[in-house]
Each structure stands twice: as structure tokens, then as C-alpha cells.
Amino acid sequence: MAQITLGGNPIDTVGTLPKVGVQAPDFKLIKADLSETSLADFLGSKLVLNIFPSIDTGTCAASVRAFNAKANVLENTKVxxxxxxxxFAQKRFCGAEGLENVITLSDFNTGQFGKDYGLEIGNGPLTGLHSRVVVIIDEKGKITYTEQVAEIADEPNYDHALAAL
Structure with missing residues (x-):
């Protein structure tokens, strides 16, 4: 369990992030076309997992925009x-913003990704949503970097995350 804050008020996640150096837990997430995808579909590429509570909040939207801007210069990397x-909401946001360098994936149907990666919010007003986290995964599926953002309203450290690539 990690303790984070929302507006300075303490809240907890249901677990802890996977450790750097371990194989990333597999996942099944839903793409914009409602098809399912898994970690195996991305093996061979470096991955930036930009994880957040909701694309309809300012900080979450800012992180998607920031990674979109940086993604087009990252070699063999998918965000x-x-x-x-x-x-539908993810697709609407990216379409309205003209964001084409990121891939949106949803954990709406089971929430299992949040549990498996130890980042689901366990109490407070955002219970059940994902906390703000960045995970970097190498081409073979190993985790090389994690950041659990301490305050949900803060953006992740983009420079540290991208340096881990």
C-alpha cells in the first residue's frame, strides 16, 4: 500500500507498484475500438505507461498532452x-485535442490492471480509480522505472521517466 494525497488529504492505494527489474505483470485492457489488447501485443517496443484517474481532469489531460508531444521523438517507444x-471518452478527448502519438487504453470493465499494478485508489472520493503513476517497460517486458506521484493533482516527473528509456 502506498500513501498518497488528494488536495493534501491522505489516501491509500490497494498495493505497491511492481519493483524495477521484474517482469511487468500482463494486462488486458480495452482499446478505443473496444477490442482487447495485452502486454504481449507491445513486446519489442519500449513502453511508457502514463496512468491516471480520469482524462476529464486538468492534470490527467496535461499528462496525456505532454507525453503526446514527447512521443514523436522517442525511438521504438509507445506511450x-x-x-x-x-x-469513448478517451477517444473523444484525443480527437478533440488532435493527439495522435499516444494510445489510450481503458481498464473500465474489470479494474484488474489497477489491482495487478498496485495503483488502485483504495479510499477517499476517488476510490476504485487509478492513482497517478508512470511505469517504463523495456522491449522484453521488464520494468525499468516507476513513479507513484505523491499528490494526485501533481504531474509526473516527465524528465526522469523519459531518461529511464
Missing amino acids: LCISRDLP
């Missing part, structure tokens, strides 16, 4: 933006 938002 996966993951939340419990419906795929």
Missing part, C-alpha cells in the same frame, strides 16, 4: 495512456 475512463 500508453491508461485510466478507468470509457474508451
